[in-house]
Amino acid sequence: MSEEVKNIIVGENEEYKINMGPQHPSTHGVLRFEVTLKGETVDELKAHCGYIHRGIEKMCEKDTYQQIIHLTDRMDYLSAHHNNEAVCLCVENALEVEVPERVKVIRTILDELGRIASHQLWWSAFGMDLGGLTSFFYGLRDREKILDIFEESFGSRLLHSYNTPGGLMNDIHPNFQKRIKEFIPYFRKKLPEYDDLLTNNVIFRNRTEGIGTMSKEEAINWGVTGPSGRGSGFACDVRKIAPYSAYDRVNFNEILYNEGDTFARYKVRMDEFHESLSILEQLVDNIPEGDFTAKMKPVIKLPEGEYYQRVETARGELGVFIISDGQKTPYRMKFRSPNFSNLFVIKELAKGLKIADLVAISGSLDLVIPDIDR
């Protein structure tokens, strides 16, 4: 601890630096915040990422397009299915292959299930960060039902690798529709409990209302997409702007709130639960019959050129950019990850707030660190 003593910079303004270091219960991954504090208020904040960089983009350069799928799972692992779908859609659009309708509808259903599961985990962790430890268990208990559905059809709970360029790897299990139809009313009954426990609680409201306000211009400037951006009024839902898979034929609302504070971002995600459940209801009985994959050559080679595809993950807009030179592996693969842009806006938001608010803000931005570092 003597080094700590020497490192305390007691400047003329009585500020000192604190490390919310890579190992910390509430940064949700390995992220380091170097916080300069004056007493209890935050003066300046530097975020250091890169502790979990695995070189995924480089590894993609030696893999064929079917092999890339298992790597993209592990970027933003809570929206694993969306990541897979982004790469598959990019490849399919580049080759101008038409996937069967069944595949499109199933992909959309899995998207929404994954979104609900991801938001459940977010809610659990957010409550836990703020001190309400029971919310952790209630959220995860309900998430287990979705993970059981996944395990039955695909074999794994979190990292599926279920998509493949051209369609899906296997057909869905016969029980798939039945289980979803059981899940929807079960979860609808639990959502009012979530509201009673956290949303309407006066302590929670005081911790989140008016904290970390992000205006619409700031959201656009920093590139904050997803529910965090929609909480500031920035209408950035890719499902509405550039619909893919079966999103052009389902009715759902884009949730927008204009206040831009932590509570608005919270409410966006809570309302997205309802929207996802309604999309599921519209689709679960209408899965068209057909093949589960289109006919593709065993070795996929993209024509020379640059291709881009955007997808709405649970956290924002994921972009996949492929530069191909005609070989069976891409020349360069770049991912525009939503969490990378969402992270650095904390620098602006945290000025003048207290440490406890910093935890609340980073919880409401819903960061998954492996996506930042890839």
Add this chain to the structure above:
Amino acid sequence: MSMNIYDMSTITSAIDTSLKANLSPFWAITTELVLVGLVVLTFYAILGLFLVYAERKVCAVMQNRLGPDRVGPKGIFQTIADLIKLITKELINIKNADNFLFNVAPFIVVIATFMAIAAIPFAKGLQAVDFNIGVFYVIAVSSLGVVGILIAGWSSNSKYSLIGAMRSGAQVISYELSVGLSLLSVVIFSGTMQLSTIVESQADGWWLFKGHIPVLISFVIFLIASTAETNRGPFDLAEAESELTAGFHTEYSGIKFAFFFLAEYINMFIVAAMATTVFLGGWMPFHIFGFTAFNHIMDYIPPIVWFFGKAGLMVFVIMWFKWTFPRLRIDQLLTLEWKYLLPINLINTLFIAFIVLMGWYFK
């Protein structure tokens, strides 16, 4: 009254006379002191073990899971296993920390709780010291705990501990006011500060019922303020592990950490015991006015069972608070005290004084 069959003072005075008959007065008193000390120590240890286990089980059921389940049938030996682990841990000496203060801090916290337990009436005649300023003594002594916390944070020589200790110090000092004032409300009603007399004045009904609305308000304020006093529940940012590792006791390991941990649980019990004694009738059984047969049956349950039952209920309510609510931020906590609890408390006290003068309560 049939409560006399459970009168403990016959046993205690019997022991006293037999000791005084056989030994010189100095040795008799010393033996008595040692005996009382041993009894309180054992009680303290057993209570600590039990409370930790109870908390883990209660919070587990609220969270839809089993608590400790494997060590012993239904996990009852879990706390003993934890204790053995803590005792055998290495005591880390910190360079550049003030060693004397660092070692003394846990003891201060524990001694403060010890002194408070001594004054609580567990049954008729079963009370270690019976001051005529009982309420005042308990409040004063439980405030010694904050000295221990501040010393712990300061002497650890770490930024996190210091922040935690400062926060905790501000919190405890503010909420002592509310605790004192709300206890004062019953003191006004009963006219005495002596704890055994307060309990006996509730023989015809608990103050919570006799004093209707003002005492109810006092009771609620006392519950809230004392969860804040003991650094528990929604007011535990001194040890908020999601924010600052562990606050003021970050640097403590092994048995010293066990002392802080134990002292927190015993503090919770002391708060519950004070609430029981002052508002809920102490060891008095539950009588409904007019149902004499019912009252007679209630009288047969020993007073000590009544006391622990009521204290247990209060402990459960305090645990319920902790596991439901998120944490308050330091400025919200202080706002709650100075802008809400204290003004209401003051007005309430004035109101109670008026009521007592006019006699507008159930006698």
Add this chain to the structure above:
Amino acid sequence: MGGLEEMKTIFNYFKEIYLGIITLLKGMKVTGHYFIRPGDIVTQRYPENRDTLEIADRFKGEVVMPHDEENFHKCTGCGICEMNCPNGSIEIITKREPNEDGKPVRMIDKHIYHLSMCTFCGLCVKTCPQDALEFSQEFEHAVFDRNKLTKVLNKPGSSLKKKEIKK
């Protein structure tokens, strides 16, 4: 009119307190509701309930090569699974040996599977032309010795099942 403003602030003050307490009590009702229902506990007592565990059929536990009762498997040693595995968890070692007709033919000697590196992507199972591999539901893979995680999938003494020629 200053008196009216003051009355309003006092009224708002108490209304705030009242509403705050109501929300707190609602939250306590949720946890209290679960406290009196120990039947809702979702924990499973894991090592004791191994016999009654239900694991999904498609669960990706481990890659195995199914052998039938006469110790026949379907692997021809073509090496397609090795080519498709993204990170080299499969190594195929083949040998040249005479089959029953006396002709020296290439057949599988060892199909080495590195469980420690496998990412369970399923490409080997999917692309095998003879469907020789499948996933088993075994999930307890923790070992004390890392060498146990390198497995040889074809059992000793096993051989390729001959396909019946339809006459």
